[in-house]
Amino acid sequence: MAERRPKDTGLERVLGTGALFSTAYGNVGSSIYYALGLVAIFALGMTPVVFLIAGLIFLCTAATYTEATTMYPEAGGSSSFARRAFNEFWSAVTAWGQMLNYIITVAISAFFLPHYLGIVWEPLLTAPGDIIAGIAVVVFLGAVNVFGAREAASLNVVLAVADFLTQVALVVLGIVLVLSPETLVENVDFGVSPTLSDFLIAIPVGMVAFTGIDTISNMAEEARDYGETVPRAMSGVVVAVMTISLTLPAVALSAMPVEDGRTLLALGPEEGGFADNPVLGVVQNLRLGSLEPIAEIYVGLLAATILLVATNAGLIGLSRLSYSMGQYRQLPERLRRLHPRFRTPYVAIIVFGLLACVTILPGQAEFLGTVYAFGAMLGFTVAHASVIALRFRHPDAERPYRSPWNVRVRGTEVPMTAVFGGLGTGAAFVVVTVLNVETMIIGGLWISMGIAVYVIYRRRQGLTLRETNKIVMPKPVVEHEVEYESVLVAFEDGRFSGAAVSTASRLAARRRRGIHVLVTISVPPNSPIDAAMPEQEALAQTAIDSARVRGGRRVTGHWEKVRPGQAGRRITDEAREINARAIVMTLPPRRTGSSLFGKTVETVLSDRPCRVIIDSSPRTEAAATDG
Numbered sequence: 001m002a003e004r005r006p007k008d009t010g011l012e013r014v015l016g017t018g019a020l021f022s023t024a025y026g027n028v029g030s031s032i033y034y035a036l037g038l039v040a041i042f043a044l045g046m047t048p049v050v051f052l053i054a055g056l057i058f059l060c061t062a063a064t065y066t067e068a069t070t071m072y073p074e075a076g077g078s079s080s081f082a083r084r085a086f087n088e089f090w091s092a093v094t095a096w097g098q099m100l101n102y103i104i105t106v107a108i109s110a111f112f113l114p115h116y117l118g119i120v121w122e123p124l125l126t127a128p129g130d131i132i133a134g135i136a137v138v139v140f141l142g143a144v145n146v147f148g149a150r151e152a153a154s155l156n157v158v159l160a161v162a163d164f165l166t167q168v169a170l171v172v173l174g175i176v177l178v179l180s181p182e183t184l185v186e187n188v189d190f191g192v193s194p195t196l197s198d199f200l201i202a203i204p205v206g207m208v209a210f211t212g213i214d215t216i217s218n219m220a221e222e223a224r225d226y227g228e229t230v231p232r233a234m235s236g237v238v239v240a241v242m243t244i245s246l247t248l249p250a251v252a253l254s255a256m257p258v259e260d261g262r263t264l265l266a267l268g269p270e271e272g273g274f275a276d277n278p279v280l281g282v283v284q285n286l287r288l289g290s291l292e293p294i295a296e297i298y299v300g301l302l303a304a305t306i307l308l309v310a311t312n313a314g315l316i317g318l319s320r321l322s323y324s325m326g327q328y329r330q331l332p333e334r335l336r337r338l339h340p341r342f343r344t345p346y347v348a349i350i351v352f353g354l355l356a357c358v359t360i361l362p363g364q365a366e367f368l369g370t371v372y373a374f375g376a377m378l379g380f381t382v383a384h385a386s387v388i389a390l391r392f393r394h395p396d397a398e399r400p401y402r403s404p405w406n407v408r409v410r411g412t413e414v415p416m417t418a419v420f421g422g423l424g425t426g427a428a429f430v431v432v433t434v435l436n437v438e439t440m441i442i443g444g445l446w447i448s449m450g451i452a453v454y455v456i457y458r459r460r461q462g463l464t465l466r467e468t469n470k471i472v473m474p475k476p477v478v479e480h481e482v483e484y485e486s487v488l489v490a491f492e493d494g495r496f497s498g499a500a501v502s503t504a505s506r507l508a509a510r511r512r513r514g515i516h517v518l519v520t521i522s523v524p525p526n527s528p529i530d531a532a533m534p535e536q537e538a539l540a541q542t543a544i545d546s547a548r549v550r551g552g553r554r555v556t557g558h559w560e561k562v563r564p565g566q567a568g569r570r571i572t573d574e575a576r577e578i579n580a581r582a583i584v585m586t587l588p589p590r591r592t593g594s595s596l597f598g599k600t601v602e603t604v605l606s607d608r609p610c611r612v613i614i615d616s617s618p619r620t621e622a623a624a625t626d627g
Contacts, residue, residue, distance in 0.1 A: 016224055020216050020233035022157040023313075027212030028241050029163055030310040033303045034112040035209035036252060037278035038369040040265040043202035044194045045187025045258045047265070048249040054206035055242050057428070060421025061380050062213060063403040064387045066234045067415070069217045070400040071390070073226040075528060076324050077214035078379040081386035083328070085393065087466040089454070092330040094382045096450030098321055099352065100443070101211065101375030105314035106356040108368040110134040113307040115276040118269070119300035125269040125276070127363045134360045141312045142353040145319060145526045146339060146346045163306050166299065167244045170282055174251030177286055183257050184250060193261035201435050204373035204428035209245050211376040213237065215313070218320060221529065227400030252278060255285035276365060279303060314356075315349060319526040322348035327471050327528075332457050343533050344524050370436050374443040377429035384422030388414060486514035488580040489547065490571045492600055493522055494539030497586040500615040501550045504584045507613070508554070517547045517557030518574050520567040520600075529561055568603025575609045582611040 036047075043050045068081045076083070076091075079098055083091035114133035118125035124133055194202065216233055223229050256264040256274070265281060267273020274281025283299050284292065323345050326336025339346040359368065387403065392412050403415035433440045455465065463469050487504045491497070504515045519540040523529055537559065544557035562570050575583050588598040604612055 017229045017232045017236070018157065020219055020223060020229060021236045022160040023219065024212065024215040024233060024237045025164065025240055026160045026306065026309050027215045027313050028210060028237055029160065029167070029244070030109065030306045031209045031211060032167065032244055032248065033116070033277075033279050033307060034108060034365070034369075035206065036249060037265060037275035037281075038208065038365060039202050039206045039249070040252075040263060040278070041275055041366055042194060042198045042205060044198075044261070044263060044266060045184070045253060046190060046194055046199055046202070047253055048184065048246075050199070050202045050206040051209065051245050051249045053203055053424075054210060055245055057207065057421055057424035058210040058213075058241070059238065060417040061210070061383070061425065062234050062238045063415070063417040064380075064384050064421055065213055065217055066231050066401050067399060067403045068383060068387050068390070069220045070227050070230050071397060073220035073223065073230070075218045075221055075320055077217040078383040078386070079321075079325075080217070081390075082382050083468060085386035085389040088328065088330070088468045089465045090382070091328070091468075092325070092454045093447065093451060094379060095321065095325050095330055096447055096454075097375045097378035097382075098214075099318070099325075099450070100446050101372065101379060102314050102317045102321060103352055103356050104359065104368055104372040104375060105211070106138055106311050106318070106353070107134075107359040108365075108372055109307045109311040109314060110137040110356070111360050111363070111365065111368065112276060113137055113304050113311065115269070116280055116300045116303040116307070118277065119280060119296050130276070131360055131363045135357045137308065137311055138315075138353055138356050138360070141308075141315055142349055145312070145315050145349050146344055147342055159302075159306060159309060162302060164240055164244075166302055167248065167279075170279070170286070170299075171244065171247045171251055173286055173288070174248070174255065174282065177288075178255045179251055180254045183254050187253055187258040187263075189258075189261070193258065197435050200431045201370070204377050204432040205369045207376055207380075207425070207428060208369055208372050210241060211372065212310075212313075214379065215317075218317065231401045248279075248282070252282050255282055277303070315353065316526040318352045319345045319349050320528055322352070323528050323531060329458065329461060329463060329469050329471065330454055332453070338527070338531065338533075342524070343531065343536070344527055349526070367438060370432055370439040371442055373428070373432045374439050377425045377432065378447075380425040381422055381429055384418045384425065387418045388422070391415065486516055486578050486580050487582045487584060488571070488575045488578060489515060489517045489584045490567075490574075490604075491517065491519045491540075491543050491586070492567055492588065494519060494536060494543050495586065495588075496543035496546050497615060498546070498550050500584050500586050501547045501555070503613060503615050504582075505551050507582050507584070515547075515551050515555045516574075516578055516580075517544050517555060518571060519543050519557070519559040520570055521559055521561045522564050522567065523561045525563060529563065531561075533561070565599060568600040569607075571600070571604050572607045572609055580610050582613060583608070584613045584615060586615050 039050050040047045072080055072084055074080055077098060079091045079095035082094045111130065111134040114124035114130045123129040190199070216230060216237070220226050220230055252265055253263065264273045265278055266275050268275050280296060280300055280303070283295050288295055322331060323336050325331040326333065335348050335351065336345055337347045338344060390397070391414055395412055403417045405416040406413040407416055433443060458465055487508045489500055489504045501515070508515055521533060521536045521540055523531055523533065540559035544559065547557060548555045560570060571583065583604060585601055585604065588600065601614060
């Protein structure tokens with residue numbers, strides 16, 4: 001008999017260190033495919049130095065996000081931290097900055113994607129081919145997210161690992177074949193190429209290579225043992241990203257040195273350069289001989305695939321953030337409206353997806369990079385300030401992870417990582433705003449628009465600007481028969497089978513065991529796990545009520561929301577928690593090409609904690625297997 005495990009209250013937590021790491025690295029690691037060229041445009045031979053400075057700031061930022069996320073493991077990232085440390089107004093301002101960041105994430109990933117496919121079809125290298133292809137990618141993925149297609153988590157893991165190993169291989173080959181410290185020194189003519197202003201702008205642009213770290217924060221409410229898994233995942237991402245970001249730029253500038261104030265790494269394809277596909281430029285200049293064509297195609301296709309995943313992650317981030325902002329009444333109800341059939345925030349996906357397409361239209365990579373830096377530096381600076389404020393306002397709050405290098409100030413330990421990190425990101429925010437007029441105008445208009453929308457909406461709702469008012473979603477009353485052995489009946493998405501309840505009644509008849517009904521509701525990955533799904537919830541409750549009518553008073557039940565593919569695991573966990581002697585399930589509708597039992601049943605069978613009975617209604621036979 002399996003051991004009884006304590007009930008985990010709150011949202012279902014199923015993500016481990018590997019899932020958190022792979023998803024975050026898929027977002028952060030993809031940035032090098034465009035950040036390397038963007039930084040070189042401004043920094044030229046100082047590009048490796050810029051990545052070193054940005055990397056040190058990133059180390060401090062990662063510590064800040066880890067501490068705040070383990071304190072408050074919920075979606076929202078820096079806007080959630082600001083809500084706890086300051087008030088709802090500053091949370092809203094930060095959230096609008098994050099929204100801009102996600103929009104540019106979508107735009108910049110989609111814009112650079114066709115440049116890597118240019119190795120296969122040359123028209124994708126230049127306008128209008130790259131612009132049209134980038135917009136097509138956003139439109140396609142927007143439609144996918146509206147329909148609520150499932151995200152292939154296992155595929156993301158494979159791609160993240162393949163991406164990291166490929167980048168490591170390029171670094172190793174570069175060190176052996178082309179790395180030259182003398183060339184790196186000769187590349188630098190500081191004050192001339194680059195100028196001081198260009199060098200300063202390059203630092204916040206270099207931070208683009210490290211954005212996406214808030215991915216772990218947004219997934220924290222679905223993480224197992226978040227006090228341990230979040231710090232481990234964050235540490236893994238830091239090590240992996242720093243390994244590449246501190247070495248690949250040196251290899252790139254050795255392979256494509258600065259000559260007469262110009263480097264192929266900073267030139268567009270029309271001039272024979274690789275600013276729009278810098279990693280492909282590294283491959284073409286490594287002197288690989290006969291292996292070069294194969295390596296070019298491999299890296300081009302892998303980079304395009306990773307950027308496709310990053311674009312989709314940006315759209316998912318947009319949908320989750322807009323839903324969260326709507327819950328806290330920071331965004332009008334219309335923008336967070338869910339599709340009546342697919343239960344996805346389709347209005348937000350369409351509106352912000354269109355904005356991403358508009359930002360692609362000019363076809364200016366430098367513009368995308370500086371605006372990206374504007375939103376990212378704003379979010380990072382608020383996160384640092386929030387952690388410092390929380391140390392003073394809630395010094396005794398539980399902190400599963402504490403940032404290192406603390407100094408006691410007025411009886412409170414202040415993390416120097418947050419202080420130095422905040423100074424770095426704050427200075428970078430000022431630099432990218434003041435020294436780039438276009439960015440200042442676009443960023444300023446966006447934040448001003450966000451504040452105006454927030455103020456007008458809150459006034460119309462009769463709410464103050466500072467107080468937190470969350471729309472509370474009704475949660476089911478969970479009834480667990482945990483005092484004695486019982487039978488668990490599991491249904492997916494409200495599919496009810498009276499025969500399955502009858503089977504459970506016969507199994508429980510001899511000793512009057514309890515019967516517990518668990519109905520799982522699948523939530524699309526681009527919606528928060530606690531998204532309101534009234535139709536599905538009503539259907540699930542109807543299934544529970546029907547089971548009670550058929551099985552009598554000893555039948556209890558509840559429904560729970562899960563991510564696609566996680567129902568089987570939740571069922572086995574529930575069986576252990578209630579000490580079930582048997583699990584009764586029904587066969588899902590058979591789909592062409594699918595397995596006989598379906599993924600959920602197969603998961604339960606492979607990890608069965610007790611006897612599993614599969615009712616094949618409407619047929620009369622049932623298959624059983626003993627644990």
